[in-house]
Amino acid sequence: MQHRQRGTVLDLRRENRAIVLQSLYFSRPVSRQDLSAATGLSVASVTNVVRKLLDEGIVTEAGYEDSDGGRPRVLLDINPDYGYVIGVDIGETRIRVDLFDLTMTERAKAEYSLNPAEHEVDEVVKDIASGLAAVLADGGIDSAAVLGVGIGVPGVVEQGPEVLVHGQTYGWDAVPLERLLREHTALPLRFENCARTMGQAELWADAGRGERNSAVVLIGSGVGASLISCCSSCQGTISSAAEWGHTTVVVEGRRCRCGSAGCLEAYVGAQAILDRYGSSAAPSVESEETMLAELIAAADSSPAADAVLAKTAEYLGVGIGSLINLFNPERVIIGGWAGLLLGSRLLPAIRDSARRNSLQHLFASASIELGRLGPDAVTFGAATLPMDDFLNGAPRAQVRSPNRGR
Secondary structure, X not given: OOOOOOOOHHHHHHXXXXXXXXXXXXXXXXEHHHHHHHHOOOHHHHHHHHHHHHHHOOEEEEEEOOOOOOOOOEEEEEOOOOOEEEEEEEOOOEEEEEEEEOOOOEEEEEEEEOOOOOOOHHHHHHHHHHHHHHHHHHHOOOHHHEEXXXXXXXXXXXXXXXXXXXXXHHOEEEEOHHHHHHOOOOOOEEEEEHHHHHHXXXXXXXXXXXXXXXXXXXXXXXXEEEEEEEOOOOOEEEEEOHHHHHOEOOOOOOEOOOOOEOEOHHHHOHHHHHHHHOOOOOOOOOHHHHHHHHHHHHOOOOHHHHHHHHHHHHHHHHHHHHHHHHHOOOEEEEEOHHHHHHHHHHHHHHHHHHHHOOXXXXXXXXXXXXXXXXXXXXXXXXXXXXXXXXXXXXOOOOOOOOOOOO
């Protein structure tokens, strides 16, 4: 929750609105009286805010809570059809676009395959534009009802007058992704690193809530991480540690896709694991996930596969141990399609390696577990970016012509 700052009466009303809407959103259905207790605002202030939210159609009355003899309290809920948000995941092997209503229920999705060895910017932009059009058509939603689009991207996002994406492993150097997408869509756009959007998803799903600090690691073909610092409310602050996969774990080690040697990604990324196993076939558009699953299944009967996975668990534990030593998280959440595959078999070995490669008293206060949202966490987390803006009182963005100046 944001710190309260005294300003004009209008500022105070906006702040009260954001406080009430946030509390209602994460506690729904809830009564006005319970909102007053949760926010510290008077019942009269809450009632004034709720009246406006009802008039605007954001909030609905959803029956009554059980009464033990007194007057039943009216319960308030969010109107799912007031507006919609879209999440986009630019992944290694596919682009996924998901449409959600205001309660973050999925309404439509579209998916386009990518060659893991090729990530041409023009192709990515075309697929995102096609996906946006497809989910709106499939969901029967007018673009004017969309609050915004969150896009999880690979690499570092440079937020400025023009959003630039630096994705070295993709061969992207200062790609003006927002400007390129503006040729195809007028929808409001937000960009973040995909590891950070997955961290945002886990925060919303309550996997990291309640702890002071959590770390979320994203493992696919590439490797990334985000750090979550939670405050006392349902909202939190996320600081990105997106390039964790390019920290060195072996001096003069295996060559990484980024051009350096010995990076963590060169040992625990899906492509690197398959290379170490000696897979002769280069991953095709959709085969990388299948090949890793087959390698994991083969470990029961193949000493070579078992040895590769044992080493993978060791390296991953080393990387997680470094996160524990540096940031002292109370929870480490392993996600990403490859992370979930590996963790289903290797989680005890990963924990053991992390224990041996971190300070004892820091490890003792950290749990290591698998993410709860599955491989689609990035799109969900990306969609919460515009939702966060909405809950915090940002004015509804005006839809612009795709080719109109910025």
